Amino acid sequence: MYKILKTDGRAKRAEFTTVHGTVQTPVFMNVGTVAAIKGAVATTDLKEIGTQIELSNTYHLHVRPGDKVVRKLGGLHKFMNWDRPILTDSGGFQVFSLASLRKIKEEGVYFQSHIDGRKIFMGPEQSMQIQSNLGSTIAMAFDECPSSVADRDYVQRSVERTTRWLARCKTEMARLNALEGTVNPHQMLFGINQGAIYKDIRIEHAKQIREMDLDGYAVGGLAVGETHEQMYYILDEVVPYLPKEKPVYLMGVGTPLNILEAVDRGVDFFDCVYPSRNGRHGHVYTKDGKLNLFNAKYELDDHPIEEGCQCPACRNYSRAYIRHLLKAKEMLGMRLCVLHNLYFYNHLMEDIRGAIEEGNYQTFKKERVDRYTQGQA
Numbered sequence: 249m250y251k252i253l254k255t256d257g258r259a260k261r262a263e264f265t266t267v268h269g270t271v272q273t274p275v276f277m278n279v280g281t282v283a284a285i286k287g288a289v290a291t292t293d294l295k296e297i298g299t300q301i302e303l304s305n306t307y308h309l310h311v312r313p314g315d316k317v318v319r320k321l322g323g324l325h326k327f328m329n330w331d332r333p334i335l336t337d338s339g340g341f342q343v344f345s346l347a348s349l350r351k352i353k354e355e356g357v358y359f360q361s362h363i364d365g366r367k368i369f370m371g372p373e374q375s376m377q378i379q380s381n382l383g384s385t386i387a388m389a390f391d392e393c394p395s396s397v398a399d400r401d402y403v404q405r406s407v408e409r410t411t412r413w414l415a416r417c418k419t420e421m422a423r424l425n426a427l428e429g430t431v432n433p434h435q436m437l438f439g440i441n442q443g444a445i446y447k448d449i450r451i452e453h454a455k456q457i458r459e460m461d462l463d464g465y466a467v468g469g470l471a472v473g474e475t476h477e478q479m480y481y482i483l484d485e486v487v488p489y490l491p492k493e494k495p496v497y498l499m500g501v502g503t504p505l506n507i508l509e510a511v512d513r514g515v516d517f518f519d520c521v522y523p524s525r526n527g528r529h530g531h532v533y534t535k536d537g538k539l540n541l542f543n544a545k546y547e548l549d550d551h552p553i554e555e556g557c558q559c560p561a562c563r564n565y566s567r568a569y570i571r572h573l574l575k576a577k578e579m580l581g582m583r584l585c586v587l588h589n590l591y592f593y594n595h596l597m598e599d600i601r602g603a604i605e606e607g608n609y610q611t612f613k614k615e616r617v618d619r620y621t622q623g624q625a
């Protein structure tokens with residue numbers, strides 16, 4: 249259940265209650281693609297860094313270890329020892345971006361596994377079955393994510409098929425949730441708005457899917473090559489057509505600045521690989537911008553990554569020490585940077601929630617954007 253506690257312009261401060269607990273929004277979901285946050289971060293670390301909800305990947309878990317294996321072990325929550333909400337993506341994005349030799353038909357997509365070349369078929373029903381076996385809190389509808397530079401006719405046909413697939417996802421989820429022995433009989437379904445950068449196709453699609461009374465709505469197919477301005481423009485135009493009483497999830501976004509802007513356009517949920525991927529490369533976030541710990545100027549720097557940060561890295565270690573670990577290729581270096589970055593994102597969201605509660609979001613956003621952009625960290 250989604251309950252708006254406060255609005256400030258289009259920015260929303262809300263609570264989303266699930267069978268695995270309540271999520272305070274706006275929220276950043278921490279990405280654990282194969283049921284693990286890359287960078288040797290365990291689920292037992294996540295509560296310490298403020299993680300509310302974790303995201304795992306249907307396609308990857310289907311290929312390895314197999315969703316049936318996860319189901320036999322009690323579902324994803326038990327498998328990875330995480331008792332808070334989990335969102336699983338539909339597998340669609342990976343099928344379209346990773347797998348080879350794919351063939352798209354009305355019934356679904358035929359493709360080969362990127363691990364062992366095995367032939368796989370995935371359609372709306374299969375995606376729902378896999379996500380039901382994983383037992384995630386929120387399942388994403390199976391969709392096609394057309395390239396942001398795809399031609400208009402292709403995007404139009406693709407979006408129409410995605411709408412038909414969404415109806416099949418909804419029917420299949422209802423069937424699976426009603427089965428005896430389903431891992432999570434309260435699994436929720438989010439639909440995904442597509443349409444590349446064509447405003448009218450996206451608005452028409454939003455109108456169609458909002459009639460389907462889903463648990464939440466995502467805006468997909470952004471941050472895949474278009475400019476930030478195009479992304480903000482699409483959000484400005486499309487979010488008002490999604491139901492006000494449901495959460496909005498902007499998939500795969502993004503930088504701290506993208507998040508500050510998207511919250512201002514009514515987005516509740518975010519996910520992105522940036523904090524963990526950048527952390528593994530020694531790039532760490534601060535309120536004054538990103539810094540590269542490989543830089544020689546940190547060799548003798550005995551300050552924490554960010555002064556005042558309460559993450560496990562900053563409470564205990566200096567920039568100089570973490571730089572040394574990274575250069576020596578010690579796994580601890582990566583781990584500390586990823587913990588700091590996820591803490592940074594999770595606490596950025598906490599500050600965002602506070603600013604909306606105070607009715608101060610515009611001032612807060614401007615201060616944060618200016619500081620981050622001008623920072624010489």
Ligand SMILES: [Zn+2]
Pocket residue numbers: 553554557558559560561562563588591
């Ligand atoms: Zn820190």
